[in-house]
Amino acid sequence: MTDTSYDVVIIGSGVGGGSIALQLAGSNARVLILERGPALPREAQNWDPEAVFCDHRYRTDETWWADQRPFKPGMFYFVGGNTKFYGTAMFRFREKDFESLVHEEGVSPAWPIRYGDLESWYNQAEFLFGVRGQAGLDPTDPPRSSPYAHEPIPHEPVIGEIARRLRAQGLTPFPMPSAVDFGVNGKCVRCANCDAFPCKIDAKGDADTRLIQPALRHKNIKLRSQALVERLLTDATGKKVVAVDVVINGRRERITANTFVLSAGAVNSAALLLRSANPQHPRGLANSSDVVGRHYMTHNTSALMAVHPFKFNTTRFPKTLAVHDYYFGDDERNTPLGSLQLLGKIREPMLRGPLAAVPRFLRSALASRSVDWYAQSEDLPHPESRVTIREDGAINLHWHRSNLKAHHRWVAKCKQILRATGYPLVLAKSFGTDVVSHQCGTVRFGRDPATSALDPLCKAWDHDNLYVVDAGFFPSSAAVNPALTVAAQALRVGQHLRDKVFI
Template structure:
């Protein structure tokens, strides 16, 4: 293994929302930062917006294979590019509710408290919304935590979605404008191309981690990004405490990069895999894993898509993700355990249906895509210790996912479906499983007790003073709202903590 002469002060592993947000804060200190990203820049090409290329040919998905607990192998919906999963995300940028940071009883168990409260994150939610250019309207969402005005006004509903909002309101609900990080306003760069959620943006209009966090740093002398640099494991000193180096694969070579400070942000599943793969004599269960929690408590949200068919009208909405409903966030009136968020999905197109159900004739799939209004029901997934990622012999990856609190989600979906059936003649249903681990989190959980968590409330490893983990792996619970803004806010908070302690933070 070759030791590289580059001598960074900080190594950041992964250029997604977590890694990018810490890089942004630390760059201001003048610290020499090296960002190691296994992927490349996503090419800007016509296929970006081609549902056939994205969903049927799976052009952008990793070619790696994982397996489930039965040994069945599959290509997971993992995307390795500068910007991470936000390159494909749907731009819904929600803050978690105040109660999401507290212990909340559920049907299958308790959603644990975080080692920080909403008020700790609030200033960093403000900062994250400004960076990502979030559009929304404060005061409309009945469960909204205390907050200032959004940095930009909400995106108005297109006619069909406005009609749907009116129909929900007539049934006593309080639909609101969904907060969204897309540059869609007067003079904005969004072209309303009709693809967004699950597609990459060709116009740079999506507020993703590449455009909003990484690219603005690349002109700086103290920030270097290495693409095609896959971190395999972390190395420690003889005591097994300080992280001394990252071992990486780049251009067919194995390299060793030494640094005083390491920020791991490879995504919840990959960060856990790196820590497990780094097991050594002093850390036989893996780095940061004295408690045995690394790789466990994998959560992904209960996500069910509902396609409400609108047989006599075509859904010509270009940007549907403007509407959300939180009236059932704390439970249905008659069933408090059945709860969750309702939000618009991006437009479902025929090839997406074909990708998931290859036996559906394409003309039928296209017809469904044209006539459907597409809605997502999201419920909290409880952390379950047996829900885990494992490294098997030969470096094979097993994802043994055990969702928590599933039955109440199904009752919640049944309720929403009934509501939609009062408006539309036919409502179809699709459950998104762990093959698409889009909201993966929880595998390197934070907590106050080192016996039950890997990280403290500043995302610092309890056992390794110079290691932080700032991707969605740190979530102790998943809430029932999209994760990206909370990852960004906590990573900005951690970055700002390190910034105020710089340069001592690196020597800690």
């Protein structure tokens, strides 16, 4: 007989849910993690670009809507969540990212906490994920109380040469902090498939290998996979969440707990809260402020292919370099531009969608010669940028675009920089609504219950025992990748739960 009552139920086994589970591991709390996806199978297709990019073997088959247009979101429902497929770039937010910051077309709001509140948790998160990096070379690096535990991943020759040419332009390229177990005694074999692929040999520091598996070694932590939570239920007062309805392997069950941690990812957490509307909470749970689902952000991003007609790019693990010299602005304008990072190696099957009209031999020629980059700028929160639930129950995602002038200026500047490294042709393609990788902001935390859904420790203002801990809590997106910041805050909240609630 399976238990149906726990001290803590965690919904979702990604970075947020996994960090909470690990903090509670070994405590006296009986914890159940409910994860809608299965464990990711280890199989040849893990590293097959055709299977991953053309057949979409691992992407969810769910349909979301962008207003009138149906689309398949780039979401991966497995134990470990989206980090099974992430690109391993593990950045801390900059100190100024936590403060109110004026942009070309708006203002990025302040967080209810400061960088200093997360600094020690960033250390712990980097350590848990096995992040490799070198402090002090990134000109926008925030202060840190301890160095990276591991040396950065060395550049392969093509990237080393580009780093020299960037320095010759007066820039300060730096080693990209990356959660890959590479180096002496490391497992990584530089398989040439990392960004957007799962790791067949568990060398990628993801939420499954680094958080969930270690947590499950403790007998107080249980995981039920293929368990889709449909709604949360409150008591008669509406103040307490008392149960979740969950479909496990096709069977509906009701599971009760004293504390609930919702970590289903920014879009799905908002959707679950909205779907859980009841007479006491007609707009959805945690939503007396009406912010749940609003302020959706996902970064303004473009992929750039820098091509030299006579140079082949033989790099297997290119993600070792980034440029932040213009993160907060340039000589032209004192407002932020963004981050330039190397991207996983683009290969011909990945170009079949975006360059469908180009003959295959030309796509192959481009892919074998390109050095691939990612230009990323801040997306600003807007109340109409929003997750809602359609009448048929599906998710609608209305992404209100923001701050695009800065992104276009950043892409133009990146093209200049890359041409000056000796690559005469630079192609750019921006990502649209269907790419939801860096989703955040839909259940924002804050200091004021009138304008935020969560308090600074991610507890719902409206409910005594509900925490929402995933990228949904971000009040702003910054222009660096989100996973390490989700982990740092989740570790902080997990420790709070352990100290204050379960000892």
